[in-house]
Amino acid sequence: MVQIGRRRWIAVVATGVTLTMGVASCSSTDATDVAFDTSELDSAISPCDNLYGFVNGTWLAETTIPDDESSYGVFNQLRDKSLDTQRGIAENAVGDLGSEDENSDRSKIGALYESAMDEKSIDDAGFTPLAPELARVDAIASSADVAKFLTEDAADGGSIMFSLTAGADFQDATKQIGFVTPTGISLPSKDYYLDPQYAPILDAYRNYLSKSLELIGADDAQAAEAVELEKALAEASLSPEDARDPATQYNLVSVDEANATTPAFDWRPFFAAQGVTADQGFSLADTPYFTRVNELLGRAPVDQWKSYLRTQVVSRSAERLSKPFRDNQFEFEKQISGSTAQKPRWKTAVADVNSAMGDAMGELYVGEAFDPAAKEHAQQLVHQVLDALKVRIENVDWMSPETKQKALDKWSELVPKIGYPDTWRDWSGLQIARDDYFGNLAAADKFNHAYDLAKIGKPSDRTEWAMTPQTVNAYYNPSDNTINFPAAILQAPFFDPNADDALNLGGIGSVIGHEATHGFDDQGSQFDGKGNNVNWWTPTDREQFASRTQKLVDQFDAYTPIPGRPDIHVNGNLTLGENIADLGGVNASYDALQAALDSDPGAAEEKIDGYTPSQRFFLNYARIWREKTRDEAMITQLDSDPHAPSDLRVNGVVPNVPGFGQSFGCPPGSPLVIW
Template sequence: MNTPKLLLLSLAVTAALSACQKPAAPAASADATAAATPTLPPLAGFKTSDLDPSKNVCDNLADYVNAKWLAANPVPSDKTSWGSFEMLDERSQAASRGIAEAAASDKNATGITRLVGDLYASGMDTTKINAAGIAPLQPMLARIDALKTPADIAGYLREEFAAGRGDVFSFGAEADFKNSSQKIGYAFQGGLSLPERAYYLEDGPDGKYKAIREAFVKHVSRQLQNAGVAAADADKQAADVLAFETRLAKASLSPIELRDPNNQYHYVSMAEADKLTPHFSWTEFFKANGVQADGFSLSQPKFFAEFDKMLTDVPAAQWQAYLRIHAIDGMAPYLADTFNDERFDFYARTLRGQKEQKPRWKRVLDTVEGSAGEALGQLYVKQYFPAESKAQMQVLVDNLREALKARIEKLDWMSPETKAKAMEKWSSFTPKIGYPDKWRSWDGLATKRDDYAGNVLAAAKFNHDYEMAKIGKPVDRTEWGMTPQTVNAYYNPLMNEIVFPAAILQPPFFDPKADPALNYGGIGAVIGHEMMHGYDDQGSQFDAQGNFNNWWTKADRDGFDARTGKLVKQFDDYVAIDGLHVKGQLTLGENIADLGGLNVAWDAYQKALKDAGKSGGDKVDGYPEDQRFFFNWATVWRRNFTPDEAKVRLNTDPHAPANFRAIGAPSNMPAFAQAFGCKAGAPMVREGEQQVVIW
């Protein structure tokens, strides 16, 4: 949103699973106006009535558990996917809407309540927004019109980044890969409008990418015309924009290449950086952004070398066309309907198959989330996160930690030397549950009830300055990378922490009243998944302190790579849609985490049963608890996609399609075959060389 996320730190699940001291309860404050509790959509927990006995569970667990539900629950017209995550997100948004509307109606609100209220009220004032037209963007467009020389363009880029926007590349603050206790700056490749480089450089299956490029050029032309550019000139500028971005794409790494931490970190001194890009001074860039630093990560040197060449050999008019459309499309959601509708028509309808826009209130809530999400979250947890959920989650986390420890200790393929390092990393895991220990301050962010675009721009600048102030400072380990109202979880390898926002702690993931099988098959597997990210193909390259540092013997790493290679092949063999296969290398980290996490959750669940003097054969609602464990795992992964969304994700999403996640890990577990009496040779029973065993 306002600051870039390094890809490594997106090991946490985006729309799927990305997942100590107990945080103190937030203190009551005078500005925390209570909202009237709205009626929330129903919870999406597992129900035995969803099972389809006409299917064979040993053929496909996902079909047996989810086929009926998926057939009865197509993707809503205002979405591109629909499943367990989206249903919980509907509840989170309904709750947040009640909070935002109450804040907007409180004329005497102060502090974070006023902030949330101003953002929401200004975004809902469509009459004023439409009347303003392009006016909020005119100062930016005027600056672009005045650009003549490479120095002008470099100066404009510096100004835009300092304002919290920025084009061509991304820049943000993150822990130093080599010294994770300190924050440094990271410059990262970017600047593309289409999902990834292949959309510019290949025709794609059935010419799909070529058709998308053609639609993109038409979109750019229409959007420029909306801003007052004459049709013929808009067409020429649109062609220039595609050519400009194609050149950036040629210098960009692919999503699979970007998964390698070596391609995410390239530390240089300021002098070295200035030498690499002689026409773009990083010394001046840092100065413009109010940052003093000796060096930073210029993460993809090839990309930035090409960017520097483009400053001198791309005509100013072509630069202007590129910067102009990025300014317009970047602000389109906050401008008149003409701009927003055109942006939706290409990026959502054409690219991803979304039939209609979300209701206005949801779009405005997205803005509140992007601009001041933690402020909204501070109000959210006061109403929607019961203390007992945190207490039970802590027990589950502790149980999963012990199960993981036992699995590491029993590994027969890892040497004692490497195993000792793995245990050192295990001992330093930090779990975070519900919401942050301390809330960030929003003092100094001035907003109004009647200036939506102005509020968004002010928040972008405020949040950018907040991020820049971290560079050169010690890492604040109390910070969170997600808001409490986010239905997700994540692992951060640079802090060796696992994080579970409040909003995910509901069915089907977690239910304080549910039997252990459902909770261990749901949130237990999520906890295990996030822990296992510390030992996936990326996370395993970071040590107990969060530093990018090899702690493996060569023989152990070779053995690990051989095992994970089998998992790559397993997912490569899955055919997702229209003959297109899953990319096993792109999704490897998540698949390792699923496999290890579900095994760890199963171990913890078995111990919980033993401690309670129970057997996994005990029935609840007519089914043995051992089976209910796997039923809920599959329930978590029930999800429909529009065909276009599914195809975009195959190229860009480090998570495999949900139906394959539901079957991928269980098919490698003898416990699954035993729970359902599956015979050798069944599709859900992988044996011998086909079976993948890692952690």
């Protein structure tokens, strides 16, 4: 995910301490700065007309998306920097193999990376590593055998059809329960199976599966049967927009109640095979999907199920198999991504290390690449922005005192986490061999799955991270009301310890505000300060909230970001949470800057390279969203991603921020001024 988001959501009680940082002062009224190169600005564009273009137009004109990327921008640049560091760590670990404890995390990373780089052995193996799984599919003779296969596959860490994970109970966030969620369709959303505009992609997917079957010596005609079964699952699946509703993600049931929903699939052996007790119940949400699974177990021919399972077994492992499988997968995926070349092998190897031992790599990454002083500085920025957010909540004029107090209570329990975990995972139970690439990843899949499921039935751990430190991203977790900023995002242009506060608040400050605002967006506002899914709003206030956010929905619905394709729009409902967070993040961080400027008389007018602090705030905000995207990837994003296109995360946000037009002296009627 190379966009600010929140897939999972963590927390200690906020201290409420106010730490005001002084704005960098200058010896003259117009100093020169190296943290922001104003020569990159496109003087042919007015910031009042197009802030994104003013800041990024020159870069966009001069930049070519790398062949192996679907998009390229600031996030990619910082990700590549992180990957280079990780590559060095892994290669050094390989060089030291045999000279240090083979059971150390570093040795395991070295052995895993070495096995991932051994393309000759991987290619020589062909699809032999899949032989046991394919044999199990071949042995299926009944729908009961299908259910048994799904159960056994889950015990190995697989997730064909559905997955079991641990998570905080929506009604009691202090405890962990099991969540069973749908995983049966492979394309980005149900639309790709059902909407005629995606027919070429569906045809390409069918051809991909045909080739996959051909590569294992199976009848390629089975691909059509497999796709038809997926299509039936897609018909009963939620759209990405509907999946944003917390009510669709939680449905606490007993095993008996779950079995009543799926008489053809017994959940008791499913949980037993994974070493989990479901005595306290588990969440089986998206019931129409599971009802459809039950129907298909009853009516779909066993041979069709076997075709589907074969394609799933091969497809999920394609990147781990020989070159023909990798090439086949790439030929299909480029229809969605638009990229024209596969990633170099070392990037795949680093990705494998991250998927298998991400936290272990993170510990080494932090030791090599993260300055402890950055953590302290970032914590100060966090408190500045959170204090400004509190003031904004206090000053909301349409919210009743009752709801406002609940919002402030939630704010007081919001907890920031910076950089990396306080404690690191124990990897002593994971066995890694230097010469068994496929086996290593299979062992890691099972090990990590067991690690996750071991949380079920235990208290929730608010200190746990859902992202590794080397990830360039950030997130909010509504289930424990925490905001989380991995080490890798705490670098320029987001955060520069040598830059003025205007740049840092426009960069990482807006990200901090973004994540904190998620606690009060259309999803996060359905959870309280402890992470429970409860309604803390009065009916009138909730109606006011819905009415006001509908204006943001309407605004983004009107955008058509692909030139020449006026039929393709942003989905304002799908992107609402992120758009609220972007707007709230900019507002809170901009307020924090103004508070700091107010404490230093004259600072507001001191210029650097001709720009005031308020202007520099918006310049850097526009810079962090610098990105160039292929049309294929943009179409995929608009259908399935809750984030709006990068240019609209600038030009769609600042018109709603009065301080923007004021900062640049924009005349009334300017395209980006609606106040």
